[in-house]
Amino acid sequence: MAARKTTRRLPALERRAQLVDVGRAVFAKRGYEAASVEEIATRAKVSKPIVYEHFGGKEGLYAVVVDREMDYVVRRIAEAIGSGTPRERVEHASLAFLTYVRDHPDGFAVLSQDSPVTSTHGRMSSLLNDLAERVGHVFVEALREAGYDTKAAPIYAHALVGMVTFVGKWWTDARSPRIEEVAKHMSALAWMGLRHLPKQPKLGSGRA
Numbered sequence: 001m002a003a004r005k006t007t008r009r010l011p012a013l014e015r016r017a018q019l020v021d022v023g024r025a026v027f028a029k030r031g032y033e034a035a036s037v038e039e040i041a042t043r044a045k046v047s048k049p050i051v052y053e054h055f056g057g058k059e060g061l062y063a064v065v066v067d068r069e070m071d072y073v074v075r076r077i078a079e080a081i082g083s084g085t086p087r088e089r090v091e092h093a094s095l096a097f098l099t100y101v102r103d104h105p106d107g108f109a110v111l112s113q114d115s116p117v118t119s120t121h122g123r124m125s126s127l128l129n130d131l132a133e134r135v136g137h138v139f140v141e142a143l144r145e146a147g148y149d150t151k152a153a154p155i156y157a158h159a160l161v162g163m164v165t166f167v168g169k170w171w172t173d174a175r176s177p178r179i180e181e182v183a184k185h186m187s188a189l190a191w192m193g194l195r196h197l198p199k200q201p202k203l204g205s206g207r208a
Contacts, residue, residue, distance in 0.1 A: 016054050019044055020068065023061045028106035031113055032062055069107040073100055074130050081135055086142035087191050093135050094164050094190075095183040101168040102179050112169060128165060132157040148197060160190050 010018065022044045026035045037058050041048045055061040080096035081089040101108045111127055132154065139153035139160075167186060171179065 012054075015046070015050070019046075019051060019054055019061065020065055024065045024069075024106050024110060027062060027065060027113070028109035032058075035062075037061075065107075065110055069104070069111055070127050070130065072104075072107070073097070073111070073127060074134060076100055077131055077134050081138055086138050086145070087187075089135075089138045090160065090191055091183065091187040093138070093160070094187045095180065097131075097164050098168055098171065098179040098183050101172060105172065108168065108172065128158065128161050132161045135160060146197075148199065156190075163190065 019040065023035075023040050026040050026043065030036075030039070035058065037048050037051050040058075040061070041051050044051075051057075051061065055064060076096045076099075077093055080092035083089075084092060136153050136157040139156045140150045143150045143153055143156075164186060167182060171182060
């Protein structure tokens, strides 16, 4: 009689990690609302109760996926701006984020999606705020060195993060030019604008 084929039972931590990976891919492809525990379980080759056992349901798994992606991105940005001149830090931050967009398309797709109504996780605004706070001190340092009011630093930090994010969304479809080239242009735009700020910015007077 032929031996019965058995499936190796993964340790709890390995199973949990596998389900996070599978869930990330499904959420990236389907979006939160269209994703189902059944599809996630099928792709992971487990029963639906296993998913509920580890995460309590779809929302719990989604929250873990989002939290891990956000932690990863913020950590990468923090490392990128940890040293160098203010301009180098702006360049490093832009490149680090775009590298994440390129190398982790599923994670970026999940973070870019609307979050479920019942969840406080997954909002791109939360990620943007975290990143802006991380790079804010770079702008404080640059403004102080140039003799400007550092109170405006959060404005420029959020502007940079917003620009990088939306350019990243565009790049996921265009896939050209190389991210290094994109980062170079973005950081040049941000830095040149910062270096030529008027002491007291004003709205245009209406003259051509």
